[in-house]
Amino acid sequence: MAEAGPKKATIFDVAEQAGVSIKTVSRVVNDESNVRDATREKVLSAIRELRYKPNAAARELSGKRSRLVGLVYENAQEFNYLKDVLDGTLEACEARGYSLLLCPLTLPNPDITERVREFATQARVEGIVLPAPLGDVAAVTALLHQLRIPLAAIAPKDPRPEEINVSCNDGEATCSLTEYLIEQGHQAIGFIEGHPDHGASAARFSGYRRALERHGLAFSALLVRQGYFDFDSGKTAASELLDLPKPPSAIVASNDDMAAGVLFEARERGLSVPGDLSVVGFDDTQIASRMWPPLTTVRQPIVRMAQTAAKLLIDKLNGEAVHSSDQPFECEVVIRKSTAPPVPVTPLDH
Amino acid sequence: MAEAGPKKATIFDVAEQAGVSIKTVSRVVNDESNVRDATREKVLSAIRELRYKPNAAARELSGKRSRLVGLVYENAQEFNYLKDVLDGTLEACEARGYSLLLCPLTLPNPDITERVREFATQARVEGIVLPAPLGDVAAVTALLHQLRIPLAAIAPKDPRPEEINVSCNDGEATCSLTEYLIEQGHQAIGFIEGHPDHGASAARFSGYRRALERHGLAFSALLVRQGYFDFDSGKTAASELLDLPKPPSAIVASNDDMAAGVLFEARERGLSVPGDLSVVGFDDTQIASRMWPPLTTVRQPIVRMAQTAAKLLIDKLNGEAVHSSDQPFECEVVIRKSTAPPVPVTPLDH
DNA sequence: TTGTAGGCGTTATCAT
């Protein structure tokens, strides 16, 4: 049972308690050099006793540092990807004493620029995390550049070396995934592209093509449909694909949400998955394991990617040298139950 | 192409430009009275010309108002409910010039108190929105009370009149939903309870019982299973229910995520929905319309509830008289395809 | 209706 209002301790209280000046306390708090060990100890224990916490507003006013990071994101219906981004970003911020501010965007939108400017200046964030596709929206990146606000892009289409960006090898992963289908005996494999604004879309598409080539399968543009990473577009694309004179026996959707749409469309037509049609997704978000049948997909370490993006961003804000483009993160194919050899099974196929 | 750094205008610049004192500018900015219209206009146009934005840090330091609202939430696997809460809360905050800070919690957790205290003080939020079940976690509400931080609870179990809280009539809605099943001819209707910590769980359960009574159907504890609002618990509960010697022909799950689990379990057993089993959920979150078959459920206006909670909270922070417990929000039954009369259809049933 | 002075809790500058 603590008392009601012990008038939060200030830097002066700590200084007095420790018998030093406020500047020394400030030095200790900010981990600056030029403080004798003994002095530091005195200050530290005073801080503990008084439960002193620096006042963020005063700090910001004086020092120009808000310790705020922004997450500007596209607020789509499908939130599965974003939950992971949020989790990762938040954790990284918290671990470093930063708070996270949210700025949902609805795309396309003529006045993104104003909204983001408002957000960046009004909310006075020091840096901004930009999950795909925003890392590629010039209106946004140019503005932030002009505002001198560092950014960290997650899975941008063309990563600019001077900025922080994290990505994963989703092209390769899509290739493996497609190969898995091919090895099961599928010859006609449909592909649903992701949103053209996302860098991942092109990468995944080319992964698909590479798998075809590698196995001597002809590529047919008929089997490729444009999607937009959401359920509805997946459903529509599946519908078109299944209406083809010679429909594919398997469909690769560029993400789980679209794969869910494919499953839905198949059900509506009374098609059994994977009996009549194999379906794979991408991301291994929550929904993938909740569908029936559970989706074969690719696990993308979104949480860790977001964590890393935020971590690097904050490091940069703190003036540390940042080595952005390490290795891309590794994806992992997750086999579940939405895939099977096409009927009839013909062992002679390979 | 704007210039790089026009040294952001301060209140002094505005005062000078308008030929008044800073206090007058302050009055205008804060909508205080006692400013002649002509003066106000002068100031306003100076503000526009200079693109003046009050410095939030200075404001907070001086005026004790951070214009920050916190959202403390349980960060569960299932994010469907929270996406809506987030959308609503964010919008209400934005509309009023507030920013939203996030504090995800993992329950159960021995040191929630410390985490929340840290969040509340360190992040210096003025008020906190508490979506269920957090409005009922005494460790949290007591702490906030002690810290004198106003809170707004969304769907708390026992709404305390002195606090802000918004809820909906989910008891009644569950009753209607169950009656719909009964009217279709179902006699043995299973029920999966929600997480016992959520107020909504008890309300929904009693709605279920009321429907039974009203139609002269016997209540059987055998047909009721404990769930926790997540997919897995729904699946488990369904499994138990379906293993019963005389399994139910319909199952009411207390939310969509659990209903998804029921669907999954049914599929695993080769049961057809709604042919062999009718299933209903609650919330009408994203997942409900993505499943196969799409779920009959209850649309809970979560976004609007969250919006209202945040709005009322901010009103209170601004010293306005807040009339919390208006009417509960109205829910709405959404009929989709997961329900059908039990086989064989016996028109004589009513 | 308007203005002046003082303070909010830090960090930064420049001594010592």
Add this chain to the structure above:
DNA sequence: ATGATAACGCCTACAA
């Protein structure tokens, strides 16, 4: 290695 003192930009008294 440490300390006085001046910003930082605004708001709340209290005058006028």
